[in-house]
Amino acid sequence: MLMFSSTTSEIAARYQCDGKEVPKVLWRVRYTGQAPQARAQPSFNTQQQFKRAVELHLNWSNRIPTPFVSLFDTREHAVQWARRHFELGYDDVFLLKIDAAKLGPVFRVRYLVQDSDIHTLLPESMYNDEFLALRKISRRRIIRETFVSCSDQYSSEDSAGRTSEESNEDDDVFAG
Incomplete structure (x- = not known):
C-alpha cells in the first residue's frame, strides 16, 4: 500500500475517482527507456500544486x-x-492489462479537465478515456503483458507470459 503525507492524501482524495467510476481493467503502454520508478514522489501541500502536477503531466513537451x-x-x-511509440522509433513496446482494483488513488483526466479547472492543449479525444494512477503500478496488478508488433492488427499473444499470480509485489515495479 502506498503511503503519502496526510496533506497529500487529503488533496488526492478530493479529486480521485470512487471505485464505481474506475473500470475493472485499465491498459498501459510500456516501451524501451521508461524509468522503472515514478519520476516524482507525490507531495501536494495545496490543491494548486496538485492541479499544476496534472497540467505538467498532460503537457507532452514537459520534462x-x-x-x-x-x-x-x-x-x-x-x-x-503503442503504435505512436513505434513511429517514434521504439522497438520494444508492450501492452499491459492492469487490474484496477487496489491501484491506490486513480483520477479520470476528463473529470479533472472539465470540473477542476485543469488546463491542457490536448484535444478531448486524447484524454477522454485516460486515467492517472498516483505513483506506481506494482507487477502484482499486471494481468497480462503483451508484445505489440508494428505489423500486427493489434498485438501478438502474451509474449512476456507474465501474470499477476507469478509476481511478487516487491519485485520490479512499473511506474511512469
Missing part, C-alpha cells in the same frame, strides 16, 4: 517529473498509443 502514471480504459486507445 519536469510528475507523480502520475497514465492508463487508458480502452484497449484500442492503448494500442494507438
Whole structure:
C-alpha cells in the first residue's frame, strides 16, 4: 500500500475517482527507456500544486517529473498509443492489462479537465478515456503483458507470459 503525507492524501482524495467510476481493467503502454520508478514522489501541500502536477503531466513537451502514471480504459486507445511509440522509433513496446482494483488513488483526466479547472492543449479525444494512477503500478496488478508488433492488427499473444499470480509485489515495479 502506498503511503503519502496526510496533506497529500487529503488533496488526492478530493479529486480521485470512487471505485464505481474506475473500470475493472485499465491498459498501459510500456516501451524501451521508461524509468522503472515514478519520476516524482507525490507531495501536494495545496490543491494548486496538485492541479499544476496534472497540467505538467498532460503537457507532452514537459520534462519536469510528475507523480502520475497514465492508463487508458480502452484497449484500442492503448494500442494507438503503442503504435505512436513505434513511429517514434521504439522497438520494444508492450501492452499491459492492469487490474484496477487496489491501484491506490486513480483520477479520470476528463473529470479533472472539465470540473477542476485543469488546463491542457490536448484535444478531448486524447484524454477522454485516460486515467492517472498516483505513483506506481506494482507487477502484482499486471494481468497480462503483451508484445505489440508494428505489423500486427493489434498485438501478438502474451509474449512476456507474465501474470499477476507469478509476481511478487516487491519485485520490479512499473511506474511512469
